[in-house]
Amino acid sequence: xxxxxxxxxxxxxxxxxxxxxxxxxxxxxxxxxxxxxxxxxxxxxxxxxxxxxxxxxxxxxxxxxxxxxxxxxxxxxxxxxxxxxxxxxxxxxxxxxxxxxxxxxxxxxxxxxxxxxxxxxxxxxxxxxxxxxxxxxxxxxxxxxxxxxxxxxxxxxxxxxxxxxxxxxxxxxxxxxxxxxxxxxxxxxxxxxxxxxxxxxxxxxxxxxxxxxxxxxxxxxxxxxxxxxxxxxxxxxxxxxxxxxxxxxxxxxxxxxxxxxxxxxxxxxxxxxxxxxxxxxxxxxxxxxxxxxxxxxxxxxxxxxxxxxxxxxxxxxxxxxx
Amino acid sequence: xxxxxxxxxxxxxxxxxxxxxxxxxxxxxxxxxxxxxxxxxxxxxxxxxxxxxxxxxxxxxxxxxxxxxxxxxxxxxxxxxxxxxxxxxxxxxxxxxxxxxxxxxxxxxxxxxxxxxxxxxxxxxxxxxxxxxxxxxxxxxxxxxxxxxxxxxxxxxxxxxxxxxxxxxxxxxxxxxxxxxxxxxxxxxxxxxxxxxxxxxxxxxxxxxxxxxxxxxxxxxxxxxxxxxxxxxxxxxxxxxxxxxxxxxxxxxxxxxxxxxxxxxxxxxxxxxxxxxxxxxxxxxxxxxxxxxx
Numbered sequence: 167x168x169x170x171x172x173x174x175x176x177x178x179x180x181x182x183x184x185x186x187x188x189x190x191x192x193x194x195x196x197x198x199x200x201x202x203x204x205x206x207x208x209x210x211x212x213x214x215x216x217x218x219x220x221x222x223x224x225x226x227x228x229x230x231x232x233x234x235x236x237x238x239x240x241x242x243x244x245x246x247x248x249x250x251x252x253x254x255x256x257x258x259x260x261x262x263x264x265x266x267x268x269x270x271x272x273x274x275x276x277x278x279x280x281x282x283x284x285x286x287x288x289x290x291x292x293x294x295x296x297x298x299x300x301x302x303x304x305x306x307x308x309x310x311x312x313x314x315x316x317x318x319x320x321x322x323x324x325x326x327x328x329x330x331x332x333x334x335x336x337x338x339x340x341x342x343x344x345x346x347x348x349x350x351x352x353x354x355x356x357x358x359x360x361x362x363x364x365x366x367x368x369x370x371x372x373x374x375x376x377x378x379x380x381x382x383x384x385x386x387x388x389x390x391x392x393x394x395x396x397x398x399x400x401x402x403x404x405x406x407x408x409x410x411x412x413x414x415x416x417x418x419x420x421x422x423x424x425x426x427x428x429x430x431x432x433x434x435x436x437x438x439x440x441x442x443x444x445x446x447x448x449x450x451x452x453x454x455x456x457x458x459x460x461x462x463x464x465x466x467x468x469x470x471x472x473x474x475x476x477x478x479x480x481x482x483x484x485x486x487x488x
Numbered sequence: 489x490x491x492x493x494x495x496x497x498x499x500x501x502x503x504x505x506x507x508x509x510x511x512x513x514x515x516x517x518x519x520x521x522x523x524x525x526x527x528x529x530x531x532x533x534x535x536x537x538x539x540x541x542x543x544x545x546x547x548x549x550x551x552x553x554x555x556x557x558x559x560x561x562x563x564x565x566x567x568x569x570x571x572x573x574x575x576x577x578x579x580x581x582x583x584x585x586x587x588x589x590x591x592x593x594x595x596x597x598x599x600x601x602x603x604x605x606x607x608x609x610x611x612x613x614x615x616x617x618x619x620x621x622x623x624x625x626x627x628x629x630x631x632x633x634x635x636x637x638x639x640x641x642x643x644x645x646x647x648x649x650x651x652x653x654x655x656x657x658x659x660x661x662x663x664x665x666x667x668x669x670x671x672x673x674x675x676x677x678x679x680x681x682x683x684x685x686x687x688x689x690x691x692x693x694x695x696x697x698x699x700x701x702x703x704x705x706x707x708x709x710x711x712x713x714x715x716x717x718x719x720x721x722x723x724x725x726x727x728x729x730x731x732x733x734x735x736x737x738x739x740x741x742x743x744x745x746x747x748x749x750x751x752x753x754x755x756x757x758x759x760x761x762x763x764x765x766x767x768x769x770x771x772x773x774x775x776x777x778x779x780x781x782x
Contacts, residue, residue, distance in 0.1 A: 193750060200748040200770070204587070205496040205524070218751070226756075226765050233744045233752035235545040235571070240744065247751050247765055263489045389544045444745045445544060447587065448500055 174461050174468050175454060177213065179413055179436055180333035180358045182268045182294055184213025186454050187430070187469050189415050191361075191440035192216035192272035192297060192337075193244060197258045204447045211450035213436060214268040216361075217254070219299050220288075222280045224250040229381035234370050239389025239419070240441060241368055243382035246274050251284045255291045268294040270335065273326065278318075282325040289330035298326050298357070301339030301364035313339035313364070316348045320355040327356030335415065337361035338403065340392075345399050349406045360407065361415045361438065363399045366392055389441040393419030397432050404433025404474055413473075421445070423456020430457075430472040498747065499524035503586040505578050506560055513641025514567040515610070516576050517552075523559030525588040531618035532738055532774045535561065535588030536746035540574035547571040548743045548753075548769070550715070551589065552613030553620060561588075564613045564644060590746050591773045594618050594736055596631070600711035603633040604698070604733075606691050606724055608716025612637050612644075614738050616668065618713060623671045632709075634698060635668055635675035638691035638716070647677055649685060656701025657694065661687040691716075692723045699731050707731060714738070714777070725781035735777035741768045758782045 175186040190201070190212045198215050201207050209215055227247025234241045248254070254271070262269055271288045273296050275281040281298065288296055300313035300322050312318040319336070326334055336352045338345055340363040349360055365386025370379040378384065396418025407414055416434025419441070420426050426437040442449050457469060466472065503520035510516055525535060529551050536546040553562040567576045578584060594614070596603055603622060607615035615635055622631040634654060637643070643665070650664035652674045661676050663685030668675040678687040678694045687694040699707060710731070714724040715738035728735035743753040748770035757766050757779040766772060 194745065195749040196751070199492055199494075200745075202491070202495045203498045203747055203770070205499050226763060227751065227754070229756070230754055231742045232754060233545075233742050233750070235543065235742075238544060240545055242744070242750070242752055244751050247754070261492070263491065265489070441544060441744075444750065445538065445546065446500075446585070447745075447747065 171210070172454070172458055174458055177435070177470055179213065180295060180335070182214070182333065184268060184436060185210060186213045186450070187436040187457070188212045188426070188450050188453060189417075189436050189438045190215045190443065191417055191438040192299065193218055194440040194443055197254065198262050198269055201443070201447055206448055209263070209266040211454060212267055212439075214270050214294070216270045216272050216297055218248055219246045219272045219274040220248050220251050220254050220284060221246055221274050222251055222283050224248065224253070231379055231381055234379045234385070236368070236370055236387065237391065239387050239391035241370055241380055241385035241387055242365070243380045243385035245382060251287045255287055259291055259293060264292060264294070270295045270297050272297045272299050274299040278321055278325045281322050282329050285326040285329035289332060293332070295333035295335060296326065296330065297335040297337050297361055298323060299337050301337050301341075310339050310341055310367070313348075314342040316351045319348050320351040323352045323355035323357050333358045335359040335361055337364055338399070339364050340366050340395055340399050346402045346406050349403045353406065353410060353412060359413045359415065360403055361417060362403050362434075363392075363396045363418050366395065388419065390419040390421055393425060397428055400429055400432045400434050401476065407433070408474060423453045423460065426453050426457060427460055427472065430469065431474075431476050433474045433476070435470065435473050497528065498587060498590055499528070501525060501586045502583045503561070505580050505582050505584060507580055508578060510576070511642070511644040515641065515644040516565055516567065517644060518563045518565065518575075519560050520563070520584060520586060521559055522561045522586045522588065525586060526554040526559045526561050527556045529554045529561065529589035530593035531621050532593035532614055533589035533591045534773060535563065535586050536590060536743070537575065538585035539571040543571055543574065545571070545744060546587065546746060547575065548590070548740065548746060550613045550738070550773070552616050554617070564610065566610045587746060590769055592771065594713055594738070594774050596622070597711060598630065600709050600734065601631050602706060602710040603631055604695060604710055604712045605633060605635040606695055606712065606714040606716070607635070608638045608691055608720040609640070611714070611716030611720070611738070612639070614715045615713065616665075619668055619673045619675070620671065623673065633673055635665070635673055636678060636691045636694050637665060637675065638678040638720070640679060640681055642683070643677060647683065647685060650674070650676065654698070656698045658687065658697060661685065661694065690723065691720065692727050695724075695727060699727070707733075711735070721777070722781050725777040728777060736774050737777045737780060738773045739768050739775060739780065740773065743769055745769070755780060
């Protein structure tokens with residue numbers, strides 16, 4: 167099987183070398199070591215691993231239930247449980263094998279100042295890049311409250327920019343009216359790349375108790391159910407990114423090489439995996455092989471040739487038939 | 489660079505269904521061929537099963553027995569939701585993607601050889617697995633276990649009068665699980681449903697009978713292990729506290745990755761540093777009862 171280190175998959179992302187275009191998404195793989203419990207799993211099969219959302223102080227996170235299966239997807243509301251940035255930098259990062267993949271911190275907070283401070287502390291660490299999480303739907307302050315307000319999004323990005331010269335990847339929320347406008351503002355504020363999209367807000371209800379199943383009442387919906395939405399959002403953000411050569415990590419319901427290819431064609435340079443890992447922890451190998459197979463069958467020499475290769479239908483004038 | 493010892497300890501296997509028996513009360517006994525899991529599993533561990541290709545999430549199911557030589561793993565589960573109902577349709581010869589063994593196992597301690605195992609409903613399997621590890625080998629064992637199993641639906645086996653005398657229990661309580669009896673493990677059954685030979689009451693009431701029959705020295709050698717519904721575990725923890733006994737409980741929670749990656753399956757525990765959220769999958773499923781039920 168073709169796996170990592172196939173030259174057709176190796177790429178540069180914001181100056182970082184990715185072994186493959188696959189990125190393991192924040193909140194799905196803990197702090198980078200958890201999935202290595204599975205025999206056959208290797209962080210080398212992913213171009214980068216995004217660590218769990220990290221705040222200035224430790225957070226307990228939300229009460230259970232935190233996850234629940236829904237049709238073609240799942241809800242989660244973890245609530246940014248994490249041990250705080252100082253613990254992550256001091257006790258976790260030294261245990262990670264940076265020769266295996268690129269490790270990206272996920273910066274979260276309740277205030278602009280907190281985002282700045284967390285970024286600053288990660289700047290003074292071996293971390294390769296930072297993803298700014300302005301789209302977490304499961305916390306009361308910060309998160310999506312910032313991400314859905316273009317001005318606030320830009321303020322957060324600008325603050326983080328002041329704190330580091332490492333690559334800043336802005337994770338955009340789908341729970342907003344004009345994602346492209348927000349992306350434009352974040353670019354002007356100093357963002358280097360985008361993660362598109364975070365989860366969509368949703369709810370599940372227990373009929374016996376007439377209460378929400380999720381302890382946080384609402385949660386973020388992920389999985390194949392959201393893939394068409396994510397594809398469109400990637401396409402929309404790509405329209406902003408294309409001229410600036412700003413890369414996108416496309417994500418949302420990717421389960422197969424076919425899904426990953428669709429995201430690349432829509433405009434993504436890399437493809438994020440989250441919920442699919444819960445189902446198949448060794449899925450990176452399968453998707454890497456599937457992408458290589460597609461490249462071979464279509465006479466392409468490198469995965470980057472796919473990015474933004476979408477050919478839209480020309481829009482004929484609509485004639486009202488009624 | 490030194491990598492953690494946890495690397496490569498969980499196996500993803502395409503496990504063949506060897507047998508699948510339905511029992512009353514929507515209970516199913518499933519035997520799968522998963523040799524790597526069977527060789528590595530310890531009592532308390534579980535597997536994370538892909539029940540059906542249409543479902544986006546796996547289901548955690550505790551292990552009841554393994555045979556490392558033959559490579560099979562026995563699971564007992566109750567069909568309660570969509571996932572387990574679809575699992576119940578799997579037939580011998582089909583394959584199930586199996587991730588396991590997962591979880592921190594039970595720990596027995598030599599200074600407390602009187603091991604009291606309490607299992608309720610689908611909490612029975614981990615107790616059977618733990619009991620299997622306490623079997624007399626060559627007629628000798630340092631362990632003096634007692635297993636108490638409770639169910640409010642017919643037991644997923646045919647109870648029979650025990651061949652093993654257990655001092656301190658009501659004499660009419662004779663129903664036992666044949667498998668445990670054959671292993672030489674003293675055991676009794678409890679139910680509120682009036683099943684013949686079973687103790688008419690809660691598992692904790694029967695456990696109390698036994699604990700009160702012990703003298704102080706013997707009671708000081710008891711450690712309690714339990715798995716079952718949350719109210720039962722809370723009652724077991726209260727009983728253990730009353731008799732000042734150490735107690736380990738196995739918990740369940742909705743679970744996504746099963747590998748410690750998502751922190752979706754947490755339980756709040758008390759630690760010396762204050763409250764903490766622990767992952768049932770890899771920090772558990774076995775926890776100190778006093779940390780969970782404070």
